[in-house]
Amino acid sequence: MTLLMTVCADCGVSYFPARLRCHRCGGYQFLDQAVYTARVSGVVPVHRVPEDCPWHCLVELQTEAGVTVMAVAQVPPTLHSLVPITQQADGAVFIPSH
Numbered sequence: 001m002t003l004l005m006t007v008c009a010d011c012g013v014s015y016f017p018a019r020l021r022c023h024r025c026g027g028y029q030f031l032d033q034a035v036y037t038a039r040v041s042g043v044v045p046v047h048r049v050p051e052d053c054p055w056h057c058l059v060e061l062q063t064e065a066g067v068t069v070m071a072v073a074q075v076p077p078t079l080h081s082l083v084p085i086t087q088q089a090d091g092a093v094f095i096p097s098h
């Protein structure tokens with residue numbers, strides 16, 4: 001599932017997760033913007049992972065829209081690298097494995 005940012009139709013500010021009202025201009029109209037990649041700005045390994053959980057690290061990502069997003073990954077990505085991102089049906093953002 002593609003990760004979607006919401007962009008204020010009046011002032012262009014991006015949000016994730018979606019907002020009901022723009023914090024900058026007070027607008028209520030938003031457009032969807034698909035995001036496919038983001039740059040890794042932080043990686044935190046998770047040392048105690050339940051057996052059925054495939055995610056072994058938390059990743060802080062900077063999108064081109066200027067929004068910081070937290071994601072999970074099976075393998076720690078390289079800091080400052082550009083990685084693909086996607087979203088599960090339950091809303092979790094993750095870095096897909098190859």
Ligand SMILES: [Zn+2]
Binds near residue numbers: 009026
């Ligand atoms: Zn706005």
